[in-house]
Amino acid sequence: MNDDRISQFRDAHTDRRHARLVPDTPQTRAPAYRLAFADDDFLCRKELRPVRLQLELLKPEMILNERGIRSTVVLFGGSRIPEPEHKETARTKTLADLSHFYAEAREFSRLMTLKSMAAYGKEFVIATGGGPGVMEAGNRGAADAGGSSIGLNIVLPHEQAPNSYVTPGLCFNFHYFAIRKMHFLMRARAICVFPGGFGTLDEMFEALTLIQTDRMKKMPFLLFGEAFWRRIIDWEGLAEAGTISPEDLELFRFVETAQEAMEIVERWEAATRDCD
Numbered sequence: 669m670n671d672d673r674i675s676q677f678r679d680a681h682t683d684r685r686h687a688r689l690v691p692d693t694p695q696t697r698a699p700a701y702r703l704a705f706a707d708d709d710f711l712c713r714k715e716l717r718p719v720r721l722q723l724e725l726l727k728p729e730m731i732l733n734e735r736g737i738r739s740t741v742v743l744f745g746g747s748r749i750p751e752p753e754h755k756e757t758a759r760t761k762t763l764a765d766l767s768h769f770y771a772e773a774r775e776f777s778r779l780m781t782l783k784s785m786a787a788y789g790k791e792f793v794i795a796t797g798g799g800p801g802v803m804e805a806g807n808r809g810a811a812d813a814g815g816s817s818i819g820l821n822i823v824l825p826h827e828q829a830p831n832s833y834v835t836p837g838l839c840f841n842f843h844y845f846a847i848r849k850m851h852f853l854m855r856a857r858a859i860c861v862f863p864g865g866f867g868t869l870d871e872m873f874e875a876l877t878l879i880q881t882d883r884m885k886k887m888p889f890l891l892f893g894e895a896f897w898r899r900i901i902d903w904e905g906l907a908e909a910g911t912i913s914p915e916d917l918e919l920f921r922f923v924e925t926a927q928e929a930m931e932i933v934e935r936w937e938a939a940t941r942d943c944d
Contacts, residue, residue: 680705724847728820728840732855735838736788740795740818740855741780741933743773744871745802745862745892769862769892770805776860776926777809777817780933785815793818795852798830798839802862807833820848849874858888858933863896879919880912886919888936890929894922 684706690696704710711720746766750758751774755767777794784792794810796803798819810817811833819834822842830839842848853859853875861872872891878884891897906912923929 721844721847724842724844725850728851729854731838731840732818736790737793737818737838738855739791739857740793741858741860742852742856743777743794743796743802743806743860743862744852744864744868745769745773745806745860746864746868747797747799747801747803748865749801749805749863751805766863766893766896770802772892772924772926773802773805773860773862774809774812776929777806778812779809779926779930781810781813781815781817783930785813789816792857793855795820795856796834797821797867798834800831802864804831804833807831807835810835820851822848853878853884856887858890858936860890860892860929862892876919880916888929888933889920890923890932891920892923892929894924897922 684703687703687706695701699707699709702710710716748759748763749770750763750767751770752767755764758764758767780792781794784790784794793816794806795818796806798807798821803819807817807819808831816835816838817833819830819839820842821830821840822845830841840851842851849871852871856875859875861868875884876889879886879889897903903917907914907917921932923932
């Protein structure tokens, strides 16, 4: 948040500028002389990991607070799913067949962003991983509606430039997967999971575990594409084996379309208001 208190002390920005103007001597060239907060090599030392974790938690939190964003709708999904118009470029026939979920993610995000804009862009803001595929579709749908959306990118050895539809001022970059996943869920009011790979499964199961163990509130948890999810996960088999409880199968719903998902979110919100 903004801190407009008057301080009698010289601020860090001023000292950082002045530190660049000191005389060039063996002493001032030595790494030890650098200001600690302006010394990248120092900040990247192993002993500073707790500080870096805190910084990654704080920076997006402060910016989202300054923008007044109170709640999000999270989209998880595969980076390899193409838009329908380009499905012939897909690596496999299955990916090509899944391309219609790009369109559903885009439409869902468009509809949800219209709802968000009715709340002055402070509630129900679309949040994605900021990459290609389903993530791009989510940010693109928000842009279609003329609204803002969040992208939580992460440094990877391949593919991870932010897609061009993320709102620039809400596009964040992470080093730590754990902190990135915290930011996905800290403001979430609904979670939508589209077909994807290891990353999508990781995000989905972590969120389900937090809800299952009451570490996070229940919310609409929507799996797009029942046939896909039933093919790769034997949900009933987990319950029959006793590794999850039968009631855990009620933590999520299968949906196929953007409109169906919107109706579930709207009913959930109406029921929540009635309980209040």
